[in-house]
Amino acid sequence: MKEILKIENLRKTFNLSIKQRKLEGTTEKRKIAVDGLSLSAYEGEIYGLLGPNGAGKTTTLRVISTLIKADEGDVFVDGFSVKENPDEVRKIIGFLTSELKMEGFFTPNYLFDFFSELHKVPENIKKTRKELLFKKFGIDKFAEVKVADLSTGMKQKVSLAIALVNDPKIIVFDEPTSGLDVITAKVVTDFLVSLKQEGRTIIISTHIFSLVEKVCDRVGIIIDGKMKASDTLKNIMGEKSLEDAFFDIYEASEGKKL
Amino acid sequence: MKNILAIFKKELKRFFSDRRMLFMLIMPGIIIFFVYSLIGNFIPQTDPDFTYIVYVENDPVEFSSFHTNELYKTEIHSISESDRETVLAAIKEGEVHLFISYENDIINKIASYDTSSALPAPQIEIYYNSSSMESSNIYAYYSGILNAYESTISNKFDINAGLAQYDLATQEDMTARVLTSMLPYMMMIFLFSGCMAVVTESIAGEKERGTIASLLITPIKRSELAIGKILALSVTSLVSAGSSFIGLLASLPQLLKGMNFTLDIYTPGAYFALLAVLIVTVLIFTVLLSMVSAISKSVKEATSYGVPLMLIVVVLGLSTLMSTGSAKSFWLYLIPLYNSIQCLVGIFSLTFNPIHFVVTIISNLAFVFGGVFVLAKMFNNEKIMFSR
Ligand SMILES: Nc1ncnc2c1ncn2[C@@H]1O[C@H](COP(=O)(O)OP(=O)(O)O)[C@@H](O)[C@H]1O
Ligand SMILES: [Mg+2]
Numbered sequence: 001m002k003e004i005l006k007i008e009n010l011r012k013t014f015n016l017s018i019k020q021r022k023l024e025g026t027t028e029k030r031k032i033a034v035d036g037l038s039l040s041a042y043e044g045e046i047y048g049l050l051g052p053n054g055a056g057k058t059t060t061l062r063v064i065s066t067l068i069k070a071d072e073g074d075v076f077v078d079g080f081s082v083k084e085n086p087d088e089v090r091k092i093i094g095f096l097t098s099e100l101k102m103e104g105f106f107t108p109n110y111l112f113d114f115f116s117e118l119h120k121v122p123e124n125i126k127k128t129r130k131e132l133l134f135k136k137f138g139i140d141k142f143a144e145v146k147v148a149d150l151s152t153g154m155k156q157k158v159s160l161a162i163a164l165v166n167d168p169k170i171i172v173f174d175e176p177t178s179g180l181d182v183i184t185a186k187v188v189t190d191f192l193v194s195l196k197q198e199g200r201t202i203i204i205s206t207h208i209f210s211l212v213e214k215v216c217d218r219v220g221i222i223i224d225g226k227m228k229a230s231d232t233l234k235n236i237m238g239e240k241s242l243e244d245a246f247f248d249i250y251e252a253s254e255g256k257k258l
Numbered sequence: 259m260k261n262i263l264a265i266f267k268k269e270l271k272r273f274f275s276d277r278r279m280l281f282m283l284i285m286p287g288i289i290i291f292f293v294y295s296l297i298g299n300f301i302p303q304t305d306p307d308f309t310y311i312v313y314v315e316n317d318p319v320e321f322s323s324f325h326t327n328e329l330y331k332t333e334i335h336s337i338s339e340s341d342r343e344t345v346l347a348a349i350k351e352g353e354v355h356l357f358i359s360y361e362n363d364i365i366n367k368i369a370s371y372d373t374s375s376a377l378p379a380p381q382i383e384i385y386y387n388s389s390s391m392e393s394s395n396i397y398a399y400y401s402g403i404l405n406a407y408e409s410t411i412s413n414k415f416d417i418n419a420g421l422a423q424y425d426l427a428t429q430e431d432m433t434a435r436v437l438t439s440m441l442p443y444m445m446m447i448f449l450f451s452g453c454m455a456v457v458t459e460s461i462a463g464e465k466e467r468g469t470i471a472s473l474l475i476t477p478i479k480r481s482e483l484a485i486g487k488i489l490a491l492s493v494t495s496l497v498s499a500g501s502s503f504i505g506l507l508a509s510l511p512q513l514l515k516g517m518n519f520t521l522d523i524y525t526p527g528a529y530f531a532l533l534a535v536l537i538v539t540v541l542i543f544t545v546l547l548s549m550v551s552a553i554s555k556s557v558k559e560a561t562s563y564g565v566p567l568m569l570i571v572v573v574l575g576l577s578t579l580m581s582t583g584s585a586k587s588f589w590l591y592l593i594p595l596y597n598s599i600q601c602l603v604g605i606f607s608l609t610f611n612p613i614h615f616v617v618t619i620i621s622n623l624a625f626v627f628g629g630v631f632v633l634a635k636m637f638n639n640e641k642i643m644f645s646r
Pocket of ligand 2: 057
């Protein structure tokens with residue numbers, strides 16, 4: 001099993017603006033979003049980062065995708081450090097989050113071409129890849145419609161296609177099904193499984209137990225920025241349901257029963 | 259390089275293939291044209307009770323009825339109250355509006371003049387100043403009435419047939435003065451507002467909508483992103499400013515009617531220098547506004563941060579309205595924006611200095627390069643790009 005993603009002792013803090021301090025009801029000037037987190041994900045697996053809101057999932061994924069920098073620790077993507085070689089990491093990663101938006105004025109066709117160009121994808125490869133992905137997601141019929149005019153589900157599918165322009169080795173997906181209707185959500189989860197079957201590594205974040213149970217091979221339970229458990233889904237669950245296993249870990253870490 | 263081109267093309271496509279955007283870009287020009295043309299029409303030509311001061315030499319009593327009419331109240335002075343030189347100087351200054359000089363004993367000379375003879379006809383000279391609306395008005399009246407009279411008596415005298423300079427405003431002086439005082443200011447404002455709309459939309463707008471993050475996770479260099487954006491935004495801003503400028507030029511004849519107005523006094527070299535100064539100025543505006551936009555969370559915020567910059571431009575621009583020529587000190591031409599305005603003043607007032615021009619271009623380009631570098635750093639700074 002090849003270790004394709006390795007997070008070592010990751011720590012990330014944010015300065016809180018006065019407005020944020022009020023919002024969070026704290027007087028602390030700094031917020032520790034991720035606190036000494038480590039994990040390993042292996043080739044051809046889906047890794048699920050499971051945790052409540054504010055646990056630090058998105059922050060972790062943003063560090064992996066080089067959007068933000070860690071205070072301490074490092075992330076290695078196929079051996080490349082996000083600190084030392086962010087450009088190499090950007091070449092082999094595909095990042096999907098509701099935070100990344102597409103310019104609504106452009107068409108899926110144009111955006112696919114544009115991002116392929118930035119990733120230096122050869123013309124002929126781009127063409128076949130576009131045909132394949134557009135067909136798979138049913139984007140082909142909407143290829144010349146402005147993104148702004150597409151439905152939410154279709155937008156999500158277009159983002160997904162565009163995240164794959166560079167045929168990434170590792171796909172980072174923040175909350176893959178959030179905000180999607182049941183049908184699009186199923187298309188997306190089925191697609192994740194098919195990507196995995198092609199040998200790609202996928203890391204997702206979610207707070208939805210059923211999604212993890214359905215698609216993940218390995219799970220990390222993250223609470224308050226700390227990794228409480230990281231193991232195969234089987235080992236985490238043991239004889240229990242994932243939900244029960246999660247709350248056991250949660251209550252142990254908070255030191256109280258819910 | 260290819261990445262810069264890709265960003266450049268994307269930005270241009272964004273602005274030029276969107277009808278709404280395109281409209282936003284050229285609308286100011288259209289508005290300026292209509293507003294200025296309207297203003298030109300509404301400028302009260304002159305107060306109907308205005309009294310024109312007219313000096314006359316050898317005023318024939320037979321013509322005295324010309325001095326009284328409904329439209330133009332006149333105050334007639336004999337040249338003997340002053341002297342020729344003083345009166346001509348006063349016309350230049352706009353204190354006196356007209357000086358009519360009849361030949362001595364002109365009525366008898368007209369009566370005895372034989373149009374078939376080769377001798378010169380009796381002379382009437384009218385001195386005026388076309389850069390003054392009042393002087394132009396009263397000149398039009400007297401020359402009109404005398405011409406009409408002349409034709410009824412079969413051309414027995416000539417008006418302003420001599421070699422003297424009758425219009426005491428020189429064409430060059432006048433055009434240069436009007437343009438110097440107005441255009442540098444207008445141009446800076448148009449360039450700035452063009453840039454403001456385009457740059458805030460592209461940089462703060464992309465931040466606000468979250469589309470810039472999509473670019474930042476691709477392997478392109480931050481400097482490539484910065485250069486591609488700045489070039490494309492500069493081109494777009496120039497188009498927008500160009501539309502305002504064309505609108506202004508098209509409305510100038512209306513706005514300045516009554517004055518003999520022409521742009522012919524400027525050489526191709528002056529136009530080239532003008533274009534070069536405008537381009538570096540747009541680059542500077544684009545870089546500055548890009549930085550302002552980069553630190554803003556939304557277009558609205560960027561626009562409000564742009565206001566102090568706008569004020570600086572307005573103040574710098576206004577300072578030229580009062581001056582008659584460009585600044586002389588070499589060092590002042592190292593200061594961006596100030597040097598642009600001074601160069602524009604120089605070009606329009608025909609006091610253009612090539613050294614100042616070269617210094618301006620080089621200094622501005624240096625600032626732009628520095629700015630691109632800083633902007634690339636800003637794109638790489640998560641506290642700036644992803645602040646909450
Ligand atoms: N840019 C930021 N500035 C300040 N605080 C932040 C920022 N990003 C995240 N945080 C804080 O860090 C914590 C973890 O956030 P996040 O990683 O988004 O959690 P999750 O995705 O697990 O819900 C939260 O308390 C959040 O408010
Ligand atoms: Mg999140």
